[in-house]
Amino acid sequence: MSDLQHDLRMFTGTDQWFRHPFNSNLLYTDGVKFFAEHCGNGAYWFLDIIATELADLQETEDFLTIDLVVKAEEAQADIIVGDGNGGELYTKHIDFTDAPDGTWKFYLVNNVMLLPSEY
Numbered sequence: 001m002s003d004l005q006h007d008l009r010m011f012t013g014t015d016q017w018f019r020h021p022f023n024s025n026l027l028y029t030d031g032v033k034f035f036a037e038h039c040g041n042g043a044y045w046f047l048d049i050i051a052t053e054l055a056d057l058q059e060t061e062d063f064l065t066i067d068l069v070v071k072a073e074e075a076q077a078d079i080i081v082g083d084g085n086g087g088e089l090y091t092k093h094i095d096f097t098d099a100p101d102g103t104w105k106f107y108l109v110n111n112v113m114l115l116p117s118e119y
Helices: 003-008 030-038 044-053 055-060
Strands: 063-071 076-082 088-094 102-109 112-114
Touching: 003 030, 030 044, 030 112, 044 055, 044 088
Parallel strands: none
Antiparallel strands: 063 076, 063 102, 076 088, 102 112
């Protein structure tokens, strides 16, 4: 288990919500903020994609699963958004990332992005 995975397990709730500057409807938790600050050299780009490219989807779906699937040896990733019941609603390929290898899971519930442990 990586240090980041270990650290993210510590988040079981949130003390504060943060509003995304590009989409004021999107809020995110302490755990998501920690991920964005400590993933590689920073992963606010990931939050920007969620805030801008998923805005329409957020209006019609109350619950979304978001997986950031990173292949570190290729320095690439895929964002896969689902409906929580196995249905895939959105995908995006990322040509370059320094995020650590693995699948990083998030939920988007009523315009609040959070870690599964914060749900």
